[in-house]
Amino acid sequence: MLISKWLVAFVAVYGGLGGVLFDAVIPATARQHQGNPAWPPHAKFHNGQTMMLGVLNMVLALVVLFALPPTLPTLLVAAALAEIYFASMLLAPLFPGTAWSDPEFADLNPHPLGIPIQKLLSLLATGVVLVAVALAVVPR
Template identity: 45%
Template sequence: MRIGRVLLSATSLTTMFGAFLADWNETHVHNPNWPPHAKFHNGQTMSMGLALGACALGSLWGGRPSRGRLDAATAFASLYWITQLSAALYPGTALVDPPSTRKGRQPVIAGATLALNALGYALERRRIR
């Protein structure tokens, strides 16, 4: 069983479709309080996740397994989540919009996804040696 590839594939699919599932609603895409430019960047983020996940899957499954393909797949599968964590460092950002009192789960999801990517990478790297 190629559990490393399965883990990286699962996180890649989450990267591809997670933002659409989380954001295609009244809090983001259909939020009347968001200015058009904020919606533009939300769309950009969703499209970036879709593209990075697709690149990860292509690198992972698109040819003969190699260290280079694994490195590329893991980088593609991780970049979206790394940039999501870094977004909180910019001035004026918040994990949720007021008046919501919910706590933002993005750091937990990003951290768990990156941990799964690291585990998948380690398992697959050992397998293809």
């Protein structure tokens, strides 16, 4: 279960710090989010809300992983906490009028395999969590 624990921890940290780094700190990507003068204050509010959700999920997942006894139920709770950020990102396009990037930045954002980079990274993070859970659940 140790490998599963560290895989979940990695995804939790990526979800917690990745959003803050990409949306508010790294200049090339922050200019598309918190640093975007075209975004109204309320859009920036919701971006801040999303970043803080990622940070809080990270903290809770790490507390569950490293402060509680290592059991399958605690691993599953931590996995769910780490995954919530990425699941919400993958589900966001269900709402009308949403897009993976604003039109003025569409050409700047990579699309490996024809997939928007945010979607691809969210799918990869989800895959890592699923592998972690499978390693912990499937008897060897």
